[in-house]
Structures are given as structure tokens and as C-alpha cells.
Amino acid sequence: MLEIKCPYCGKRSQIEFSYGGDAKLERPKLGTEVSDSEWNEFVYYRNNPRGEHLELWHHISGCRQWFKVFRNTATHEILSTSKIDEKIK
Numbered sequence: 377m378l379e380i381k382c383p384y385c386g387k388r389s390q391i392e393f394s395y396g397g398d399a400k401l402e403r404p405k406l407g408t409e410v411s412d413s414e415w416n417e418f419v420y421y422r423n424n425p426r427g428e429h430l431e432l433w434h435h436i437s438g439c440r441q442w443f444k445v446f447r448n449t450a451t452h453e454i455l456s457t458s459k460i461d462e463k464i465k
């Protein structure tokens with residue numbers, strides 16, 4: 377079982393958290409014209425990286441804050457965590 381360090385609460389069991397996706401994914405800006413294929417790409421297509429990956433996680437059973445986790449998807453090692461507005465690697 378993984379332990380994840382919430383930047384607000386400290387280390388907690390993985391079962392308290394929910395994965396929120398790729399933290400580097402950018403939503404198209406509001407008010408800009410986006411083609412159906414661009415929107416389809418944004419909504420449905422994701423990379424499945426092996427190795428270091430920056431992710432969003434939600435402390436759903438704790439403080440309910442979103443934060444970033446820099447993690448190796450091959451080894452499951454968590455390299456660092458940070459608040460959503462903090463710079464990470």
C-alpha cells in the first residue's frame with residue numbers, strides 16, 4: 377500500500393486519495409474556438425507514461441484539497457508532492 381504525503385495533512389494511506397489525472401494537461405482557454413477533434417483530444421486521449429509523471433491527486437477522505445504528486449509510474453516511488461500553486465520540478 378502506498379503512503380502519500382498530502383501537503384496539508386502529512387503522510388496518509390493511499391485509500392484516502394483519488395487520482396485526478398495528468399497535472400500538465402491544459403484545458404483550452406474559455407472563449408476560444410476549438411474544433412471537435414481538438415476537444416475530443418482534450419477530453420478522451422491521454423498519454424500513459426512509464427517513468428516520471430506529474431499528477432493531480434485529491435485528498436478525498438481528508439482535507440479535500442487537490443495537490444500535485446511527482447511520481448515514477450514504473451516503480452510507484454513518490455518523488456515529491458506540492459500544493460497546486462507551487463512549482464514542482
Ligand SMILES: [Zn+2]
Binds near residue numbers: 385440
Ligand atoms: Zn490532506
